[in-house]
Amino acid sequence: MHNIEKVIQDNMCSGCGLCVKTEKEMCISDSGFLRPLIPINDVLSARSCPGSAVDHHNGEAPYDVLWGPIFSSNVGYATNEEIRNSGSSGGVISALLDFLITSATVDAVIHTGASDQDPIRNKTYISTTPGEILRNAGSRYAPSSPLSVIRSLIGNKKKYAVVGKPCDIAAMRSLTSSDIELKTQFPYLISFMCAGVPSEEGTLRVLKKLGIKDRRTVSLFRYRGDGWPGLTKAITSSNEEHTMTYNESWGTILNRHLQARCKLCADGIGEAADIVCADAWHESENGYPSFEEAEGRSLILSRTSAGANLLNQAIQAKVIATEKFETSKISEIQPYQSNRKKTALARKLAINLTGSITPKYDKKYRLITAASQSNVTDLIKAFAGTFRRKLKKTL
Ligand SMILES: Cc1cc2nc3c(=O)[nH]c(=O)nc-3n(C[C@H](O)[C@H](O)[C@H](O)COP(=O)(O)OP(=O)(O)OC[C@H]3O[C@@H](n4cnc5c(N)ncnc54)[C@H](O)[C@@H]3O)c2cc1C
Numbered sequence: 330m331h332n333i334e335k336v337i338q339d340n341m342c343s344g345c346g347l348c349v350k351t352e353k354e355m356c357i358s359d360s361g362f363l364r365p366l367i368p369i370n371d372v373l374s375a376r377s378c379p380g381s382a383v384d385h386h387n388g389e390a391p392y393d394v395l396w397g398p399i400f401s402s403n404v405g406y407a408t409n410e411e412i413r414n415s416g417s418s419g420g421v422i423s424a425l426l427d428f429l430i431t432s433a434t435v436d437a438v439i440h441t442g443a444s445d446q447d448p449i450r451n452k453t454y455i456s457t458t459p460g461e462i463l464r465n466a467g468s469r470y471a472p473s474s475p476l477s478v479i480r481s482l483i484g485n486k487k488k489y490a491v492v493g494k495p496c497d498i499a500a501m502r503s504l505t506s507s508d509i510e511l512k513t514q515f516p517y518l519i520s521f522m523c524a525g526v527p528s529e530e531g532t533l534r535v536l537k538k539l540g541i542k543d544r545r546t547v548s549l550f551r552y553r554g555d556g557w558p559g560l561t562k563a564i565t566s567s568n569e570e571h572t573m574t575y576n577e578s579w580g581t582i583l584n585r586h587l588q589a590r591c592k593l594c595a596d597g598i599g600e601a602a603d604i605v606c607a608d609a610w611h612e613s614e615n616g617y618p619s620f621e622e623a624e625g626r627s628l629i630l631s632r633t634s635a636g637a638n639l640l641n642q643a644i645q646a647k648v649i650a651t652e653k654f655e656t657s658k659i660s661e662i663q664p665y666q667s668n669r670k671k672t673a674l675a676r677k678l679a680i681n682l683t684g685s686i687t688p689k690y691d692k693k694y695r696l697i698t699a700a701s702q703s704n705v706t707d708l709i710k711a712f713a714g715t716f717r718r719k720l721k722k723t724l
């Protein structure tokens with residue numbers, strides 16, 4: 330069996346879209362995730378499919394075993410209030426994209442927004458104006474395939490910044506790292522920390538909880554944004570507005586519908602990106618991240634010299650405002666990602682024991698050292714939970 334078919338059969342596809350020629354060839358499957366209709370099994374797929382192997386290809390920056398390659402660690406926000414308010418956390422990714430376009434550093438950016446045909450589905454956009462970038466600011470907790478447009482762009486002499494989930498960006502890094510033409514064409518790879526992609530069923534459950542019976546009546550749907558974290562909001566064709574908090578939509582519904590590949594992910598922190606952003610949550614009284622409404626703030630890690638230079642230029646141009654943030658404190662604002670890296674190896678071994686394949690993470694990810702920083706109880710829980718779910722076919 331070809332590699333890609335095995336990835337799909339073993340449910341390790343992340344839906345990145347690199348193995349198809351157009352977005353139309355990625356379809357929502359019965360389980361509610363984007364999957365290739367007829368995957369292309371060629372050298373590009375073999376080199377880059379993140380369901381098969383993952384490598385950040387970064388020997389440039391000092392490596393932190395929990396937080397990956399890091400040149401600089403900051404918290405910050407977009408100085409443009411509209412971008413900050415529309416963005417998922419501090420609007421930093423959108424501000425950087427805006428800067429790349431207005432400074433003509435790239436011709437276009439490839440990113441994800443609500444489909445104009447169906448607001449609960451995603452579409453990949455190739456944006457060339459600040460207005461388009463602003464329209465697609467914010468997190469979309471639904472399947473996305475940003476790499477489904479890549480093959481149609483290769484060789485067209487234009488330059489693109491690509492925004493994607495860490496798995497999408499690892500695939501792009503593998504694609505471009507050994508090919509100077511591709512590296513020139515896709516010079517900036519930007520990501521965000523990612524806890525996983527919920528299926529379409531997750532969003533339908535949110536609509537149900539909001540009291541919306543027919544998805545076709547939804548004319549606008551936002552997962553968050555318009556503040557930080559902002560409300561999950563649906564507006565219907567009769568102009569009724571339905572909302573719930575981010576804590577309720579993500580924390581009680583969406584996070585129960587995650588893709589199998591995401592449950593085994595050892596890189597939810599975008600180790601292959603030039604720059605990765607995340608929520609720089611403030612601490613609550615009990616020491617956990619607080620989801621109280623506040624002015625948007627992003628954690629910003631630059632991971633390559635290209636990323637560090639871009640960040641410095643954006644700071645100089647006053648497009649974003651930042652202050653230094655100690656790497657040793659990231660675990661306090663991102664405890665989930667810290668635990669995930671430490672238990673990644675245990676979850677992977679549990680699946681391998683059942684005879685199924687898991688993506689091969691390059692040794693640069695230092696999963697054994699990360700596991701050694703976990704306590705034994707957490708490792709056993711992660712191993713046993715994953716093994717049980719796999720045997721029960723709930724993974
Ligand atoms: C699936 C998912 C999981 C996440 N998990 C975490 C997490 O574990 N920890 C955490 O701190 N934050 C998580 N986030 C939120 C993410 O941290 C914020 O988007 C990040 O802080 C960047 O905020 P920003 O305001 O700088 O970005 P913005 O300026 O809002 O820009 C966000 C960019 O991401 C793109 N985008 C949005 N949704 C998707 C998608 N589904 N696929 C590909 N690209 C997309 C948009 O097109 C936009 O260009 C997640 C987001 C998503 C979509």
Ligand code: SF4
Pocket residue numbers: 333336337341342343344345346347348349364365368374377378379380381
């Ligand atoms: S992870 Fe991406 S490249 Fe691999 S099979 Fe899925 S869509 Fe294709």
Ligand code: SF4
Pocket residue numbers: 343494495496497523524525526588590591592594595596597
């Ligand atoms: S959790 Fe990992 S595999 Fe899942 S979408 Fe995020 S980066 Fe990709």
